[in-house]
Amino acid sequence: MKYYSRLLREFFKISVRTQLIYRGTFFAGVVGQWIGYGATFATLYILVSSFDLLGGWNGSEVMVLYGLSIMSYAIGASFFFNFARNLSMRIRSGEFDASLTKPLHPFLHEVFAGGWNIGYFSHFTVSLIVIILALTQLDYHITPGRFFYLVLMVFGASLIQASALIASSTMSFFTVGSNPVLDFLVYDVKEFTNYPITVFPKGIQFILTFLLPFAFINFYPASALLGKAIPEGYPVLLPYFSPVVGVVLFALSILLWNWGLKNYKSTGS
Numbered sequence: 001m002k003y004y005s006r007l008l009r010e011f012f013k014i015s016v017r018t019q020l021i022y023r024g025t026f027f028a029g030v031v032g033q034w035i036g037y038g039a040t041f042a043t044l045y046i047l048v049s050s051f052d053l054l055g056g057w058n059g060s061e062v063m064v065l066y067g068l069s070i071m072s073y074a075i076g077a078s079f080f081f082n083f084a085r086n087l088s089m090r091i092r093s094g095e096f097d098a099s100l101t102k103p104l105h106p107f108l109h110e111v112f113a114g115g116w117n118i119g120y121f122s123h124f125t126v127s128l129i130v131i132i133l134a135l136t137q138l139d140y141h142i143t144p145g146r147f148f149y150l151v152l153m154v155f156g157a158s159l160i161q162a163s164a165l166i167a168s169s170t171m172s173f174f175t176v177g178s179n180p181v182l183d184f185l186v187y188d189v190k191e192f193t194n195y196p197i198t199v200f201p202k203g204i205q206f207i208l209t210f211l212l213p214f215a216f217i218n219f220y221p222a223s224a225l226l227g228k229a230i231p232e233g234y235p236v237l238l239p240y241f242s243p244v245v246g247v248v249l250f251a252l253s254i255l256l257w258n259w260g261l262k263n264y265k266s267t268g269s
Contacts, residue, residue: 012116033122037070041130044194055199061226063134066194067127068218072154074123076161082114084165084182088172097266107257138226146225152243153221159246160217164190166253173260190214198231205231209238213249216242 044066049059057065087110090096099106099113135142142150168182193214197205208215209231216238223230224239 018115029119029122031122033119034126037123037126041066041126055196056229057196060134060137061222061228062195063130064138064226065196065218065222067131067134068154068157068222069190069193070123070127071131072157072217073161074120074127075154075158077123077165078117078120080111080114080162080165081120082117083111084169084186086114087169088175091172091264094266100266106261107254140226150221150225153225156242156244156246157217157221159250160214160242163246163249163253164214166250167256170253170257170260173264185212190217193218196228198229202231209234213245216245 041063045059045063048054048057048062052058054062087096090110096106096110099109102109104112164186165182168185171181189212192200192204192208197208197215197219200208205215208219220230220239221242222228230236230238
């Protein structure tokens with residue numbers, strides 16, 4: 001464990017230095033993300049507020065919902081986005097084969113070598129500011145217990161976000177070129193979680209809860225945090241299962257990745 005920790009620190013230092021070589025470009029990107037996501041938050045708030053309530057949720061509550069999604073994505077993607085996005089290219093170019101020769105499991109080497117994407121600092125900060133402002137608008141008082149619950153739920157949601165990136169990257173072992181699963185699983189399906197899932201038909205509610213459980217990223221945690229209703233007939237304890245779902249999905253995504261690795265045929269094969 002000490003060896004891995006030291007190795008991770010060294011990869012982390014290299015990653016940060018690489019991304020900060022052109023500091024002007026880096027900070028311009030951060031500001032651009034602030035403006036882009038700030039506009040998205042504002043648009044979503046105006047849209048929901050214009051209808052007064054959306055599935056029983058007001059504009060500030062939906063801001064908490066969306067803020068949790070962006071915050072957990074920022075944490076999960078900061079570690080696994082580079083790894084997932086670049087795997088297909090590295091396999092196609094033959095660079096991935098070098099990971100098979102290292103005294104380290106290929107998964108860990110790819111994650112470490114991919115580096116920590118510090119650009120997601122912008123996602124995290126803008127989502128944190130929005131969540132704080134929304135809770136203030138709701139006159140919501142944070143107690144130590146509520147704060148601990150929130151941190152635990154964000155941890156579980158971050159694992160779910162990471163799991164989607166890891167699982168989708170597995171397709172790179174079987175396809176040549178772009179990975180269509182990555183955009184579908186990480187972006188397209190998650191669009192449903194920008195809103196309370198109670199506004200969708202029961203079939204979509206079921207899918208987002210039990211098949212592709214993205215509702216545990218933000219809807220269920222926010223429901224418990226704000227005292228909102230969950231779909232009728234669903235277990236009342238569901239809002240507290242995000243950490244469990246996150247751990248299980250993260251473990252399954254790594255098993256899936258290792259299965260893809262076993263079926264991988266080198267570029268030179």
